[in-house]
Amino acid sequence: MGRWSTSLGLGCFYLLLAVVDLVPSRTGWGLDPARTVRFATYAAAYLVLMGSIAWALRRHPSRRNAFTYALLVAFGVYTVGDYVSDLTVDLVYGHDRQLADPGDALMLGAYTIALTGYVRLVARARERVSLARTLDTMILTVALGTLAWITLVVPGLRSPLFQGHPSSAIVCALFPVLDLVLLAVGAIRVMSRLPVSWGAIIGLACPALLLVGDCLDFANLIRDRQAPDAAHVAWLLAYGAVAVAVNAPAGANLGTGARELDARLTARHHVPWLFGMGMLPVGVYGWQLVHAPSGGSVPDGSALSVSMLLMFALVVARAAGMLRTSDQQSEVLEVLARNDHLTGLPNRRTGDAELGRALLRVEQTGEPLSVTIIDLDRFKAFNDSFGHHAGDELLVGCAHRWSDLLGPAEVLARYGGEEFVLVTVGLPTSAVLDLLDRLRAATPRQQTFSAGVAQWQRDDSAADLVARADEALYAAKANGRARTYLWETRDRAVDAAGGASGARHGSGGRSR
Template identity: 40%
Template sequence: MNGSRAWRAYLLAGAAGMAVFVLLPYGMPRDVACVLGGLAAVTAMLCSVARRRGGAVLPWTLLLLGQLAMTAGDALWVYYQHVAGTDPFPSAADGFYLLEYPLVAAALFTLVRRRRPSGDREAWLDGAIVAVGLALPYWVLLGPDPGGHDSVLTRVITLGYPVGDMLLLAGLAVVLTVTGARTPALRMIVAALGFLLAGDVLFVLVDDPAGLALPVDVLPYLLSYLLWGAAALHPSAADLLRAGTEPVTFLTPRRLLVLTAVVLLAPGTLIVQLALGFELDSWAVAIASVLLFLLVVARMAGMLRRLEEQARRLDEIARTDTLTGLPNRRTMDAQLAREYERAARDAVPLTLALIDLDRFKRFNDTHGHQAGDALLSGAATAWSLALGGGDMLARYGGEEFVLLMPGRDPDGAEHLLAALRAATPQGQTFSAGLALWDGRETPLELLNRADTALYAAKEAGRGRTERAAPGGGRLSGAPVRDAAG
């Protein structure tokens, strides 16, 4: 039987067994049926572990051991009740029951850590907030009073059950907030945990289960057994550790609503106790409130860091050309305005060149647009390595670049352009128009003069640099000696 049929057959058989279980009389038949249900889950999980390879073996092995401990506790309890005729507390059965909690919790945290190896700090904080918020009312309303027992061991065992439930609650909260519980197997594991916790709650609240028409004190445990086994047999059990790609750390409206409701459980618990006249659990409420406050502050700090990082990235994207990694036109315009102020203040030359790769359209048509993009990116990288510390190269659009050279006169600028021309990759050439700021013209006028000189260089045969005469006069200068074509 393949995996897609095995888990369905297991569920159908389990549903039939549950129907029979409800009809059984209270006492030994029902208790033995619980043991058989646990053994069925152990068998299904054992089959799953035997088929698994790699990292998925560990969490399934831990879940198997947890279910085995629970089943062993059920078997011992049947022996005490119906064979030995005693009801000892604490007993070895309690030891097995309590052993299940850390084993299952370890499995949950293992699969969460494996599914999110990079670590989503905000998601983990959300899980901690949910766990603390839900643990408080559980402890206040259902937590036992260990002071009513004389033996230290009895006190430890008595406290062990609510502490174990809170451990599972923390694991369940982290699974839901960090992983999103996307696969069917993981959803069934989450449901099994929910039934297990519900069974512990009903066990505390139901005083006389023998007088009830339905075995509500035992049904949640049997449902958890059924879901453990179905999850283990489901085909998606092999993908239990598959890293999730869905965003789970964004503060969506639903997540914000859940976190708000959970945080309000602390004052809400106190209000309920005051309104109903219950004894106040001041220490529990105070400790939970402090923990929730610190977790919420940490969550807010994480959100601020994320927003700052996103703002920094957006600013970088807005200032950078995505293809070449060079500053874009907007950044160049801002830098040019700053260099204007510096040149006027310090009385130093400011030279600007417009650079245009020659016959770029023909290169694109011949070699393809991807090759054209590679040429632009390679040229930008090669030219950047030849620049001095104060020079700035920016992509101005298409195959056109702007080179801002504060502190360089036209002769020095031409030497730098010659070095850039020699570094141009794939044997390509470029034409350049060079303009020296006259101390009066606007940045747009300076760029227009450089653009006019660039077109003159193109018309003169390409692969050369032309200087723009001050004030838009006629062009002067000679071809660069290493000009090509």
């Protein structure tokens, strides 16, 4: 709780400001409640907001980035713009609400500064500009932009108040539109990062609350009314959300461990998202079509048609990207299922499957087939002496060097630990033994290995071959290691060098 004390204090302060802002209009207290108390309330809100951002920059080194500095500058410009707008109304227009004023330009500039800071943050962090993230942002922006156009801009342009002043209608409508852009960009970035911080979640409340306040304000503006109390409450809470977010404890994330929120949403979650966003313009068009006068056309048919075409193209592009990602993930999973994750060699499951295919082939062609089990000598002692990282490097080195010596008809698989299985087709026993000698010579760090070889006999199963090779390997290890034994008969394996004490191994090799 101590880590959250600053954020909780700021949150309570802004809730109190929202309550104080409601008191004059609800009770009639004050000489000029609409101006005096509200002026002081917003002054306190802006000062504490900029102070809290400056405090976060001083207290949290991780917050010292382009976006936080941009927020500080943006809210400074926004504050000046807000008071310029108020003074313009008071001094020039005599308290009459106007469509647009010079303060609006400053406040719109503040949005630009905040977005620029966000872009610089992404660039400095060297985050890869994801096509999927870009398409998601565009889909959300088009969907919400369609609603903003139909519910705000179009009614504003048709309002008698804006007749002859279309530019003023667009300027006033830009506030909720830019709120939508900030909300869309922020939401997509939060959903694409893992882990999700509480600061980011709380920060998203700012554009959401600004959107509510600006929509209420614009809706009342086209009716030539002052902004309602609910709009002022939303604005004050939006400023509070920023103050709380920038002072949230570093490392405070949503969920931990296995329960942590996976921000990279899966295709299963994206399907309803895409369907809902894609159907939004269609739903608006259908609603207007149902409520259109008999025999009349849809009032905003042209704008909705453009929106539907654009949304269709974006959703198709996103769906195609999801299919490509799904195919790539399937390929990766297939590779992981077939190959050993450390060496890249076929794993035991794949090795058994390759052996089964080799048996089907030799049963038809009669070619010789051998199964060899290779076991690195005293590998545990090697790990104890040099460390497990060196042991992993040795396994990888063996896999790479041995693979370079194999032909297309030979399969080398890692069966587990320091044990490998070699399947050869079309090579006589002498050629297999020569190949094992070459493998010994190529083994890194002069590491030795023991090997057991079993030759295929008609009606042998894969299990029979592996069992016989394992018996031969056991004999090789029992008789001194660093040698190859060939299975001859049940309970009998012979040294491949032809002598009881001989062994086939590369010159200079030593056992471990």
